[in-house]
Amino acid sequence: MSDMTEDTDRLGALRRWALILVPYLWLLGLFLVPFIIVLKISVSDIALAIPPYAPTLDLSQGWQGLRDFLGKLDFENYIFLTQDDLYWKAYLSSLRIAVVATVLTLLVGFPVAHAMARAPEEWRPTLMMLVILPFWTSFLIRVYAWIGILSGEGYLNQFLMALGVIDSPLTILNTPVAVYIGIVYTYLPFMILPIYATLEKMDDSLIEAAEDLGCTRLQSFWLVTLPLARPGIIAGCFLVFIPTLGEFVIPSLLGGSNTLMVGKVLWDEFFQNRDWPVASAVAVILLLLIILPVVLFQRNQERQGEAGK
Amino acid sequence: MTGGAPQVFAPWDDPKAKPLIEFRGVTKRFGDFTAVDAIDLNIYPREFFALLGPSGCGKTTLMRMLAGFETPTEGHILLDGKDLAAVPPNRRAVNMMFQSYALFPHLTVYDNIAFGLKRSDMPKSEIDGRVTEMLKLVQLGPFAKRKPHQISGGQRQRVALARALAKAPKLLLLDEPLAALDKKLRHDTQFELMDIQEKTGTTFVIVTHDQEEAMTVASRIAVMKDGRLLQVSTPPQIYENPNSAYVADFIGDVTIINGTAEPHPDGYAVHWAEGQAPLVVRSPLTLSSGQACHLAIRPEKVDVSKTRPEDDNVVKGEVIDIAYLGNLSTFHVRLPGGQMLKAQKFNTEHSARKEITWGDEIWLSWSDECAVLLDR
Numbered sequence: 001m002s003d004m005t006e007d008t009d010r011l012g013a014l015r016r017w018a019l020i021l022v023p024y025l026w027l028l029g030l031f032l033v034p035f036i037i038v039l040k041i042s043v044s045d046i047a048l049a050i051p052p053y054a055p056t057l058d059l060s061q062g063w064q065g066l067r068d069f070l071g072k073l074d075f076e077n078y079i080f081l082t083q084d085d086l087y088w089k090a091y092l093s094s095l096r097i098a099v100v101a102t103v104l105t106l107l108v109g110f111p112v113a114h115a116m117a118r119a120p121e122e123w124r125p126t127l128m129m130l131v132i133l134p135f136w137t138s139f140l141i142r143v144y145a146w147i148g149i150l151s152g153e154g155y156l157n158q159f160l161m162a163l164g165v166i167d168s169p170l171t172i173l174n175t176p177v178a179v180y181i182g183i184v185y186t187y188l189p190f191m192i193l194p195i196y197a198t199l200e201k202m203d204d205s206l207i208e209a210a211e212d213l214g215c216t217r218l219q220s221f222w223l224v225t226l227p228l229a230r231p232g233i234i235a236g237c238f239l240v241f242i243p244t245l246g247e248f249v250i251p252s253l254l255g256g257s258n259t260l261m262v263g264k265v266l267w268d269e270f271f272q273n274r275d276w277p278v279a280s281a282v283a284v285i286l287l288l289l290i291i292l293p294v295v296l297f298q299r300n301q302e303r304q305g306e307a308g309k
Numbered sequence: 310m311t312g313g314a315p316q317v318f319a320p321w322d323d324p325k326a327k328p329l330i331e332f333r334g335v336t337k338r339f340g341d342f343t344a345v346d347a348i349d350l351n352i353y354p355r356e357f358f359a360l361l362g363p364s365g366c367g368k369t370t371l372m373r374m375l376a377g378f379e380t381p382t383e384g385h386i387l388l389d390g391k392d393l394a395a396v397p398p399n400r401r402a403v404n405m406m407f408q409s410y411a412l413f414p415h416l417t418v419y420d421n422i423a424f425g426l427k428r429s430d431m432p433k434s435e436i437d438g439r440v441t442e443m444l445k446l447v448q449l450g451p452f453a454k455r456k457p458h459q460i461s462g463g464q465r466q467r468v469a470l471a472r473a474l475a476k477a478p479k480l481l482l483l484d485e486p487l488a489a490l491d492k493k494l495r496h497d498t499q500f501e502l503m504d505i506q507e508k509t510g511t512t513f514v515i516v517t518h519d520q521e522e523a524m525t526v527a528s529r530i531a532v533m534k535d536g537r538l539l540q541v542s543t544p545p546q547i548y549e550n551p552n553s554a555y556v557a558d559f560i561g562d563v564t565i566i567n568g569t570a571e572p573h574p575d576g577y578a579v580h581w582a583e584g585q586a587p588l589v590v591r592s593p594l595t596l597s598s599g600q601a602c603h604l605a606i607r608p609e610k611v612d613v614s615k616t617r618p619e620d621d622n623v624v625k626g627e628v629i630d631i632a633y634l635g636n637l638s639t640f641h642v643r644l645p646g647g648q649m650l651k652a653q654k655f656n657t658e659h660s661a662r663k664e665i666t667w668g669d670e671i672w673l674s675w676s677d678e679c680a681v682l683l684d685r
């Protein structure tokens with residue numbers, strides 16, 4: 001009898017462990033291990049070999065092999081990044097583009113989410129469907145389609161000239177404007193959905209209460225709707241900001257050579273220069289750039305949560 | 310109510326009194342459903358006006374029209390003689406306590422209460438004092454720093470009350486303000502509300518499901534049904550002289566006997582069962598001979614005895630059930646012909662309950678003033 005309960009206890013404990021273990025294994029296998037590999041390459045030296053870097057760990061040499069291996073690792077790739085201004089310019093430019101694009105996406109996405117949340121209940125699933133619909137076509141095809149719209153003789157210019165708004169075609173393609181258009185278009189659903197989720201949960205009577213207590217429409221929006229939508233806004237901004245920072249496809253297809261973004265630099269280092277160590281260093285710094293604000297933000301949230309108690 | 314007012318407060322009987330609120334033929338439809346149906350009603354300054362009625366009868370809708378969240382489909386609402394139609398909610402001197410409380414979840418209890426004050430032209434220096442005063446009033450001082458999700462349901466209700474009261478509005482709308490409180494706290498808060506009302510001179514309109522609560526706090530009660538006002542009267546009036554069987558049944562305990570009326574000195578004789586003496590009743594109504602009518606009899610007006618008493622109405626019946634309520638007992642008695650009649654008796658003697666038991670034949674009696682005749 002007691003054996004059996006012990007067994008079930010052990011089984012239960014095992015099951016709990018398995019539950020906790022699965023996400024950790026996932027993180028370990030698909031995030032931490034690749035990251036460590038990249039980190040290792042970033043402190044190696046370029047070499048004409050396969051793989052194109054040295055040293056590689058040779059375990060057959062035993063303890064001495066490991067010491068040799070560690071001795072050859074250094075940070076010269078990171079130092080190199082600070083010497084060529086291409087890199088920090090690319091980071092800065094990426095950061096700027098990501099921040100501006102996130103703000104633009106928020107400005108477009110919030111009103112859409114707000115309108116969706118206030119639409120009659122029976123329309124909402126349809127509206128939601130419409131927001132998600134573009135995902136059914138390949139991302140690449142959709143970005144290519146924008147070339148057709150934005151180019152010199154593209155639909156937009158044709159349309160504007162037919163209306164008589166402009167005389168000669170606007171140069172949009174291969175400028176930052178085209179990149180912003182592409183990013184806002186591509187990432188808009190990631191902004192709309194989390195904001196919509198928070199706004200939809202919101203009780204309408206809160207707005208009425210605010211107005212009852214003397215708020216104008218604008219004040220009640222500012223004092224009630226916006227603070228309550230904050231978690232959705234923050235989630236949406238992260239979902240747009242993070243992939244945009246390392247975005248490669250949109251700037252290379254729509255931005256031409258005028259747009260400097262770190263994703264493109266990364267690509268060039270890997271595939272044009274075949275300099276894996278420098279490319280890895282670029283990637284590690286990019287990751288830190290992304291992780292830092294997320295960690296800071298979470299810290300802040302935790303502190304606020306504690307203050308609430 | 311306890312203070313010895315020299316004059317009776319009854320502005321509704323005074324043709325010169327100016328109402329604070331006037332409903333003139335107000336109708337509200339949602340699609341083809343009529344939620345509020347052609348209501349005419351005056352509410353006077355300093356009144357404590359209770360709206361009573363079954364769920365879905367339009368009480369909240371009526372309140373929301375006063376607060377400005379719904380516009381009447383037809384008719385006008387006047388506040389202080391001025392049409393409210395063009396005045397948006399934030400400019401009305403009306404505050405509402407919502408049925409769902411509608412507390413701002415991102416603000417502390419303190420900031421919830423201060424919310425309306427910050428939107429008003431009250432100087433910043435006075436706001437803190439006012440909020441503290443409100444917190445003290447609803448006994449929530451220690452909880453000022455908490456968020457709404459960190460306090461209990463009853464405490465939330467009190468925050469909502471304090472928030473609505475803070476701006477000292479001309480008219481305060483309370484939509485079931487006390488429903489979530491336990492009985493003791495509810496009684497305390499009822500008296501608190503009456504006290505506040507007396508101190509501030511604010512006019513209150515309160516929605517409640519609890520008729521006892523309406524009787525306790527209200528200067529007048531309106532009974533609503535299906536969007537219409539059935540009766541608007543003072544609590545004693547509505548209890549003693551209901552104008553319909555529905556109101557009589559809705560307010561308090563009552564037995565309704567169906568019959569036909571026949572004129573009789575000072576009133577009518579109601580024939581209610583084959584081979585039984587008619588029941589006599591005084592009434593200001595004018596009914597034709599043989600007209601169908603209801604007779605409403607409150608259980609506490611009926612005397613119970615084991616021997617035949619002398620009275621205007623005397624019937625004999627069999628005790629079917631006795632509900633012992635402590636201070637009194639309710640007897641459910643079957644009259645000849647199957648009609649049930651409720652009678653109440655105070656348990657003044659210790660053994661009172663033992664005197665009469667199930668299955669006993671007893672006599673029920675009441676005077677001709679004690680029943681109410683209602684036309685059908």
Ligand SMILES: Nc1ncnc2c1ncn2[C@@H]1O[C@H](COP(=O)(O)OP(=O)(O)OP(=O)(O)O)[C@@H](O)[C@H]1O
Pocket residue numbers: 339342344362363364365366367368369370371
């Ligand atoms: N926005 C609306 N659209 C359609 N019908 C509505 C709307 N608001 C209320 N109603 C209907 O109007 C009627 C009256 O509603 P109301 O909320 O005024 O009832 P109530 O008397 O407050 O009920 P309760 O005691 O349950 O709170 C109900 O039948 C309700 O379904």
Ligand SMILES: [Mg+2]
Pocket residue numbers: 368369370408484
């Ligand atoms: Mg209601």
